[in-house]
Amino acid sequence: MAHDDGWQEAEVDFGGSKLRYRVKGDGPPLLLLPHDNGYPPDDTFLDTLAADWRVYAPWLPGFHNSNPEDWTWLRDTRDLSLVLSAVMRDLGLHDLTVVGLGYGGWVAAEMACANPLLFRQMVLLAPMGIRPDHATIYDQFLVGSEHYARRCFHDIDAFERVYTPEPPFEQLEAWETDREALIRLAWKPYLYDPSLERLLAGAHVPTVVLHGDDDRVVPRECSERYVAALQDARLIDLPNCGHAAEVEDPAGVARIVNEVRPKVAV
Amino acid sequence: MEILYFTEQPMSAYPEEAATDEIPIGGGKTQRVTALLFSNKHFSSEEGSRLYKERMEEYKLADEMGFDGIMLNEHHTAPFCMSPRINLFAAMLAATTQNSKIVLLGNPLPVNDNPVHLAEELSIIDMMSGGRLVSGFVRGGGVENIQANTNPAFNRERFEEAHDLVMAAWTREGPFRWEGKHFDYRVVNPWATPLQRPHPPIWIPGVASKETVMWAAKKGYPYIGLNTNFDVSDKIKQLYSESAAEAGITAGPQHFGQLLQCHVSDDEEKAERNAQEFMWMRGEFTGLAHPVWGSPTGYGSPSNRKSLIEISNGRRPMIAPPSKDQRKLDKTFVWGKPKQVIDQLKTVIENNRPGVLALWGNDGRINHEDSKLCIRLLGEEVLPEIREFAKSLDIKSPSDTGAGYNLHLESPIPEYRKVEV
Numbered sequence: 001m002a003h004d005d006g007w008q009e010a011e012v013d014f015g016g017s018k019l020r021y022r023v024k025g026d027g028p029p030l031l032l033l034p035h036d037n038g039y040p041p042d043d044t045f046l047d048t049l050a051a052d053w054r055v056y057a058p059w060l061p062g063f064h065n066s067n068p069e070d071w072t073w074l075r076d077t078r079d080l081s082l083v084l085s086a087v088m089r090d091l092g093l094h095d096l097t098v099v100g101l102g103y104g105g106w107v108a109a110e111m112a113c114a115n116p117l118l119f120r121q122m123v124l125l126a127p128m129g130i131r132p133d134h135a136t137i138y139d140q141f142l143v144g145s146e147h148y149a150r151r152c153f154h155d156i157d158a159f160e161r162v163y164t165p166e167p168p169f170e171q172l173e174a175w176e177t178d179r180e181a182l183i184r185l186a187w188k189p190y191l192y193d194p195s196l197e198r199l200l201a202g203a204h205v206p207t208v209v210l211h212g213d214d215d216r217v218v219p220r221e222c223s224e225r226y227v228a229a230l231q232d233a234r235l236i237d238l239p240n241c242g243h244a245a246e247v248e249d250p251a252g253v254a255r256i257v258n259e260v261r262p263k264v265a266v
Numbered sequence: 267m268e269i270l271y272f273t274e275q276p277m278s279a280y281p282e283e284a285a286t287d288e289i290p291i292g293g294g295k296t297q298r299v300t301a302l303l304f305s306n307k308h309f310s311s312e313e314g315s316r317l318y319k320e321r322m323e324e325y326k327l328a329d330e331m332g333f334d335g336i337m338l339n340e341h342h343t344a345p346f347c348m349s350p351r352i353n354l355f356a357a358m359l360a361a362t363t364q365n366s367k368i369v370l371l372g373n374p375l376p377v378n379d380n381p382v383h384l385a386e387e388l389s390i391i392d393m394m395s396g397g398r399l400v401s402g403f404v405r406g407g408g409v410e411n412i413q414a415n416t417n418p419a420f421n422r423e424r425f426e427e428a429h430d431l432v433m434a435a436w437t438r439e440g441p442f443r444w445e446g447k448h449f450d451y452r453v454v455n456p457w458a459t460p461l462q463r464p465h466p467p468i469w470i471p472g473v474a475s476k477e478t479v480m481w482a483a484k485k486g487y488p489y490i491g492l493n494t495n496f497d498v499s500d501k502i503k504q505l506y507s508e509s510a511a512e513a514g515i516t517a518g519p520q521h522f523g524q525l526l527q528c529h530v531s532d533d534e535e536k537a538e539r540n541a542q543e544f545m546w547m548r549g550e551f552t553g554l555a556h557p558v559w560g561s562p563t564g565y566g567s568p569s570n571r572k573s574l575i576e577i578s579n580g581r582r583p584m585i586a587p588p589s590k591d592q593r594k595l596d597k598t599f600v601w602g603k604p605k606q607v608i609d610q611l612k613t614v615i616e617n618n619r620p621g622v623l624a625l626w627g628n629d630g631r632i633n634h635e636d637s638k639l640c641i642r643l644l645g646e647e648v649l650p651e652i653r654e655f656a657k658s659l660d661i662k663s664p665s666d667t668g669a670g671y672n673l674h675l676e677s678p679i680p681e682y683r684k685v686e687v
Contacts, residue, residue, distance in 0.1 A: 142412070143290040144558055144579040167574070176575050179563045181417060187417040 005043065006050070012087050014061075017070035020089055021058035025233055027049035028261065030097045031088065032057040033104030035150055035244065036128075036140075036182045037175050038064050042129050042162045044061070045250035049099070052258055056093070057160035058084065062181035063176040077129070077185050077193060079104075081110030088118055095120045100255055102152075102218065103182065109196065109226070112203035121260050122207040123252070126218040127226055131192040135219035139190065141183065145175035154214035154242035162247055200229035208260060209254065210243030216226055267615070267656035269649055270624040270664040271328040271641060273336035274523065275321050275355075276277070277345040278631040279313035282546070285391050291556050293580025298557050301344035302554030317348060320634040325359055327638055328366065334663075335367035335400065336598030337525070337624050342413045344553040354385045357599055360395035368395055371471040371624075372402030372526075375432075376424035377414035382444075382454055384428075385435035389458040392466050395568060397470065397677060399466040402490070402661065403429055405478065407552055419564030422477065424448045430512060436465040436681070442535075442679040449678045451686055469523065469622070474498050475567050476505060483509035485672050488664050490523030490622055493551070495596040497620050499524065519661045520603040520669040523622030526614065527629070530607050530643040531636065540640075541590060541601040543630025549587040556583050585686070604647035620665045623652070656678020 001009045005147050007024045024046070030053035032046065041047075054227060061083050062071030074080050084107065088096065098119050100108030106129025112119055136151070140148035145168060152157040163171060207230050211223040228231040236256060238245045246253045285304055306555040325336050338355050341347035349355055354369050368391060374630040376386050378659040393398040405425045411418045427446045431454075434444070440455030460466050470482040471490040482489045490501050499522075503596035508516040515521075527544050547554055557577045566574045576582035593599030599616075600610035615623065627644060664670045 082457050141562060142292075143554065143560060145563075145575075146579045147290060147292055169572075169581075172575050172579050172581070173572075176563060176571070183417060183419045183562075187419070188415050 003045075007043075012090065014083055014087060017061065017084070018067045019058060019061050020066050021056055022055065023056050024053070025054045026098065029053070029093055029095070030055050030099060030257075031093070031108075032109050033084075033098065033100040034060065035152070036103035036178060037145065037152070038178045040162045040244075041171070041249050043246070045241075045246045045254065048250050048254040049257060051136045052261060054095070056091075058087075060104070060181070063186065064177040070183060071181070072184065074185060077106055078110050079156040080185060081107045082114065085111045085115045085118060094118060094228060095147055097121050097123070097257070097260065099123045099125070100127060100224075102123045103186075103191070105129070106193075106196070108189075109200060109203065110193075112205045113196070113199040114163055115200065118205045119205045120206050121212065123224075123260065124259050125210045125245055126212060126223060126228060127209065128191045128213050128222065129193055129196050130222050130225045130229075131189065131194070132219045132221040132225070133241050135220055137191045137219065137222070138217040140179070140217075141187070147181055148170060149175060151170060152206055152242055152244040154212060154240055154248060158248045169189055197225060197229050200226065201231070204231055208256065209233055210236045210245065210256065212233065212238045212245040212248070214241060215243045215245075217243035267653065268334040268367075268517075268619065268622050268665060269653065270323075270335040270337040270622065271333045271644070272339075272624050273321065273324070273627070273628045274341075274346055274406070275317070275348040276338070276546075276562050276629055276631075277314065277317065277348045278546075279310055279317065280308040280345045284308045289556055290383050291580055291584075292578065296555070297554060298534050299554050299556070300346070300373050300547050302390045302412060302559050304553075306343075307480075307658065308652065313515040314348065320637070321348075321355075322362070322638050324604070324628070324634070324641055325355075326363060327641050328645070329363035331364050331641055332649060332655045333434045333645065335369040336363070337369045337371050339371055340410075341369070341407070341552065342410055343506040344409065346551065346553045351536045353384075353391060356391045357387070357394065360398070360586045363395075365398075367398045368624040369400040369469070369624075370465070371469060374406030374583060375403050375428035376421045377406045377410050378415045378428060381428040381449055382433040382435050382451060382456060383408040385432040386456045386458045388432070389436065389456065392460040392462055392530070393458070397461040397466075399460070399462065400469055401466040402471055403473075404471060408558075409555060409564045411565060412547075412559060412562060416551045418562040418575070418596040420448060421565050426481070426556070433465065436460055438560065438679045439648050442683045443685055444683070459623070464671060465672070467664060468665065468672065469670055471523075475503050476569060477567055479505050482506070483515070483521075484513040486510065486515045486521070486669060487672075488521045488523055488622060488625065488669050490525060492525045493527065493598045493626075493649065494524070495598055496617055518621070518667070519619045520621040520664045520667040522618065522620050523624060525598065525624040525626055526595065527601075528607060528611070528625040528644075529601040529632070530604055530627070530648060531601075532603065532639060533641065534603055535611050536605075536636065537601045540632045540636055541599070543632045544599065545590050546630040549589070603641050608648055608651050612655050615652060615656055615659065615661065619659065619661050619668070621661060623656075625629065
């Protein structure tokens with residue numbers, strides 16, 4: 001299904017469970033894995049990427065807009081990542097650049113551990129998935145979903161520009177659905193997998209890890225640990241950004257992604 | 267009708283002025299908290315030691331005064347309830363009381379990671395008490411799930427599976443394997459089984475969650491409304507009766523119970539003063555908390571989803587607990603001298619026709635002497651008269667009729683679940 005804004009929507013069947021995704025652009029293939037609280041109403045970041053890439057943007061299985069009732073059988077983030085890997089293969093995709101945002105960064109890392117050949121490179125923004133030793137990942141399950149969404153921003157005006165000062169009920173409901181899915185997958189251990197850090201040794205994928213300098217959700221230590229555990233990774237700090245850095249500075253984050261763009265489309 | 271004595275076992279000795287921490291609860295609002303994150307640095311073990319001993323003395327008095335049962339409950343990380351493991355007091359009562367049933371309303375099944383151990387503990391309580399255990403089960407409040415780190419999205423699944431496992435441990439011949447979705451055992455073979463056969467009666471307390479009422483009804487377990495007003499109690503009865511009928515059960519008073527707050531004194535002014543103690547923590551009987559803690563995502567009934575989303579984001583105020591005067595009007599709280607209380611209780615009995623009447627006698631900072639006086643006056647003056655009254659209305663209790671036993675116990679353990687070596 002094509003939309004006026006150039007995005008096409010499609011659905012893939014996985015053993016009877018339906019996964020939905022959007023696609024746009026003509027460049028080399030890029031897989032975008034969103035934050036745990038989904039896509040913002042404003043597609044600026046995705047559209048910026050789609051100018052240079054062919055962007056595949058799935059709604060995470062079980063999360064808002066992706067047939068949640070189909071995916072209640074998923075038990076953890078690794079299950080979810082295996083589904084996404086299989087779907088990418090079924091779509092004939094390989095040599096992907098993957099951009100994983102927060103929770104989506106963890107999903108990307110799991111996919112890279114199990115299927116390193118799927119990816120040409122990774123860009124991970126403040127990825128969850130590793131337990132920090134000197135801090136904790138902010139516990140969003142103890143607060144309302146809007147409170148959490150606001151905390152993802154360095155600049156609260158930026159939040160209100162994108163979501164409006166009082167997000168409508170439909171947005172609250174979408175966040176709630178996302179949270180229901182996340183709770184099923186990552187309530188305990190809270191947003192990490194104890195073996196992921198060691199498994200990253202097998203994820204032979206060149207990686208850039210980004211981290212907002214005012215991220216109040218994922219401690220910088222998590223990003224540092226990713227860089228240490230991966231074979232070929234470097235860390236870039238993003239000034240004046242929170243956890244949702246791609247919303248606060250879409251052009252800046254897209255520029256970094258473009259810097260790793262292959263010279264020849266694949 | 268069976269009459270129970272209940273208290274939340276409040277940790278009343280904490281300095282109330284200490285609860286000043288305000289947390290954001292959405293919509294730019296903040297709230298004082300007395301649960302989950304209210305620091306236990308305000309807990310005094312010395313005062314705790316005194317209070318536990320006083321409670322035990324009061325329970326023994328309730329037994330001597332002829333209450334049919336002593337109702338216990340369990341809560342965590344908050345001063346409104348000092349009982350974080352319901353089975354501990356149950357075990358002590360099993361050994362120290364003589365006649366009263368030990369009514370657990372209830373063990374929070376989902377937050378127990380080992381239902382087989384739970385089945386064993388309950389069996390010991392039943393044996394030690396000479397078969398006086400009534401084993402109620404609950405889902406546990408939101409705070410209970412969070413403090414135990416139990417996934418709220420699986421709360422109902424864990425509740426039902428843990429119930430089935432406890433039942434199996436009690437009623438099936440071991441050893442057998444259990445490979446469920448949430449609980450997994452190589453060998454289930456408890457060498458402690460209940461004295462009561464086929465199992466101790468099960469009662470289910472609640473505040474009217476539809477799914478729980480229907481679940482209890484289909485199993486024939488009495489449902490005990492916790493401080494529910496007449497309207498809510500009527501709705502519970504209707505839903506319960508319809509669901510029970512689908513399972514071939516004709517519901518009657520023996521399937522319904524009612525908890526209400528009920529304080530008696532020998533002096534009207536004192537009764538009024540003590541009644542005010544039930545309104546501590548702004549009358550919020552599970553403490554002051556963030557709405558998300560009370561109902562974490564995934565925990566609540568799907569039918570309440572919209573309002574839960576709005577409340578948890580500050581778009582709709584939390585439902586305020588009714589005032590003392592409103593409770594008096596609703597007859598969910600009665601207080602006064604014995605005669606005044608009897609008249610009000612008769613109205614409740616006449617309207618609700620409960621097979622179980624649980625009287626929440628003491629709360630807040632009501633002192634030990636006044637608590638004992640309340641229990642004594644209830645036993646000597648109130649109980650005999652309302653018992654007679656219930657009898658005149660032909661209100662049967664679960665014990666009178668055998669309600670509370672699972673009518674759908676599965677057949678013996680299937681071959682494939684037997685343990686071979």
